[in-house]
Each structure stands twice: as C-alpha cells, then as structure tokens.
Amino acid sequence: MPKDLGSFLTRIRREFPRELLDVKKPIRPHMWEVSALLKHLEDQGRFPITVFHNPKNLLDKDSAFPLVMNLFASRERCALALGLPPERSRLEMSLEFARREQRRVDPKVMSEDRAPVKEVIEKGARIDLRKFPIPRLHHMDLGCYTTMPCIMRDPDEGFYDVTFVKCMYKQPRRMVASIELPHLRRIFEKYEERKQPAPFVTILGHHPAFLLGSLALTEFGNDDYETIGSYLGEPVRLTPSETWGKDFLVPADAEIVIEGLLPPGVREICNPFGEVTGHYQPQWLMPVLDVKAVTYRENALFQGIFSGHLGHWILGTIPKEGSLFNALKKIYPHVTAVHLPVSGCGRFACYISVKKRREGVAKTLGMAALLNSPLLQWAVIVDDDIDVFKEREVVYALITCVNPARDVDVVENVFNLFTTALGHRKVIIDATRPLDVPFPERIKVPEAALARVKLEDFLT
C-alpha cells in the first residue's frame, strides 16, 4: 500500500489511540472555532491530532471534507511518520532526517485513471473553493488560509520545488499565494521575467513523511520529489496534472490538489496572518493564484497547520537540528547535542551542549551555528551535563553560569528574516562553566548509589 494520510491516521488510531481526537460535533473553521478548540486543548497541555469530521465550509454549509489539524504537534508522531519508534524522537530523529536529506529516490509516474487524487476532477466554472473547510485561525487574520506544501517547476532545469506556502482564499477560483521563500520566489521571478504565468500547485494533505520531506534543507536546483521519496521510504507516486499534463506531475496520493496559474506582474492584498513568530505578519502584496483545476479523492481529508503554535514550531525544528549538529561536529568533535527549542519557535534559538576542553570553544560554536542556519537569532552553549532537550536545565545554566560582561555577545547589523525585538542583531550566550577561573563544581548524587538503588525495588 502506498503511503498516504489516511493510512497514517489508521495506524495511529489502532496503535496510539490517545494521540488522536475525533470531533464529531459540527464546527465552523472559518469563524475561528477550530483554532478556539485547539487553543483550549493547548491550554490543558493536550496536542492530539484532531480530526474534525463535520466542519462547515466557507458557505457555512456542511463540508464533505473532514479537517485534520495538529498532526505535527508532537515529536513522537513525527518519528512515527518517518518510520522510527517514538522513543527515538530527539536528536536521533533529527540525525536520521539529515541522513535522508542526502539520499534520492526516483519518483514513479502512474496514469491518471489509477491515481487516487483523480477520483474527482473539477475544472472551470465547476470549481468553488468555498466547498472546503478552510480555517481562519487568529483574530486579526484577513481571511481563511490553506497552510500546506506547494509545488513549482523550474522553467529552465525542469526540477520540482516543494515547500510550505500559505494561500489566502479570495474568490471561488482565486487565492493569494504567499511566495516568500527564496526557491519558489526565484522560480516565480523567472516566469515573470518572461511575462509568462507560472504553474503552481498546492496539495491539501498527504502522508506526514511527504510533508516533512518537503522541509529538507536542499539547495536550489534539487528535485524535491526525489528527496521526499527518501523520507517516505518509497518512490513518490506522481501523475499528470489536469492543466499541463505530463509537463507538470502532481502527487498521486495527495488528498486534494489545487492547480492554477500565477499571472506575471499581478499582486493583491493579503494578511495580517498569525505567523510562526507568534505575531501577525503585516498586510502586504503577494502574487495571485487563478485556479484552473481541483482534483481529490473520494472521502478526501483536508489538512492544515495551526500556524504559530506547537506543530508549526516542531516542523521548523526537526529539519535543522541534525544538519546543524553535523556541521558543528566538524568544527569541534566534542559537541554532544543540538536542539532548536519550541520556545524559540523552532527556528530562532539553538541550544548546543559541548564537552568543553578549552576556553573560547563555546563562542566559536555559537558563531558557527548562527552562520549555519540563517533563521537563527540566538545561540546558547551549555556543558554536556545539561540536557538541551530539557529547557529547565538550559535556563539553570543561563542563570548560574553566565557572566553577562564576558559571556554574552551581541552581533550588530546582521540580517534577520523574521521580525523580533532583536531587529538585525544576533546573540551568542556562553552558558558553560568557565575553565580559566576558580568556579564551584555542580552537585551530583554518587553514581554507585544511583546504580545500587533501583526505583522499582522501592516503589512496588
């Protein structure tokens, strides 16, 4: 069975039923009700995959498409998506992610009549995006947004670029596509320079390994379908699109595919939109998507991300940790772990632990980290007895080991893509214990006693 979203949810229901919440009661995603329910759960510390079986559509009528939210709001579920046991969801998973980034699996092309995503085909006047349960998430959001990966094809080299792009509903056959990330923008600009409309596809739901694979840190020119196959552990099945046929292949096992054209030189208003920083992205102009075809499975699921919340942050964390760890290891082999905490939105801060043998190493690693990942704004370096996946320990090191006069460095006038109070600055904090001045030793319970006293002997 080829991997798809439905098969993943079936497995979760069977093997990890507490990880999934079925909501049967009708709910109105376009009236902020889905985000309200997810926020209530979040306030209770609960982040299950939430399947809304009876959502309303944009016309406030019953939608035929169940809405799946919060799938990525747990590292353990991301591990399961990649075929790993949940207990390997920390640095091990990130290292496996980095390993798969280096591999390629050729996609498999199949005919339209066998492709699940072609079970229903709508074109022209039959298209009405209002049939979908597109959520409006935060109070200042300008409208309802899809939040799933989009696909473009380079007009010169022919490779496919796949990455997350939000699209705002505008009219029954029109959206505004937030093409901000450099690869897609570069492809779009190539079409614009030729004054040609750019083919653009968004997929609203697929197996989570497909979606995670679309986040791999590949260079411009990489064929992302090949990389995504490495994450799925099987070839991505592709099928000709309705609009461009074999000249633009789409994922055959997606839930829903929206095909359209981005006309050159056309921009329309979109945003505010609650983004990854937990702030609203401002109103601005973005390219327009004229929708040409919509295809989907019978019983298709509509998938979304709760932007600016845990699942969104974890999606940023996993692809960067492994490659950053590997890069820092090359500089200093005694690096023991790297974590991009969700408190830094999974992108803006990294915690690095190191078995420090000499002074100055921590700051060298901090500089290297900030150069390695352009989104990073903060680098915190701690000793190897601090578990970087336990934030309380990292904060303990910050409070007890940092002398601000010498251990905090602010690098002025360096570019940051995302807006935070830092502006165009980056910060390195050396929270390791100093080796060159007398400093107290950290307390510990003797190893021999820990080995001798077993919890189960005393608590049973």
Next chain:
Amino acid sequence: MTEIFWVRCPKCKGRFYCDTELRYAGVDLICPFCQTSFDVEKGLETRTAPH
C-alpha cells in the same frame, strides 16, 4: 525583517499594521475586522507602534 506602520480602519476603527511597501503602493488596504477597503492616507496614525 519587516518594517511596519499601524493604521486604523476609518469604518470600524479596528487597528492593524502593514508592510511599509504599502505606504506608497497606491493600493487600498483591507481591514481584517470589517473587510472595508480604504486609502492608506485615511487610516494613517501618527505613532508607528503601540508600546
């Protein structure tokens, strides 16, 4: 990093913010609270951000 300016919707008085590219783009803004379109000049506030 994005530079922003705050505006107030002339109809519902709701406040939101825009990228500075919209200051002189000649495009009407759209209020996220009441969906009214309005000229930038009609929504400008004197201060740039709340504190």
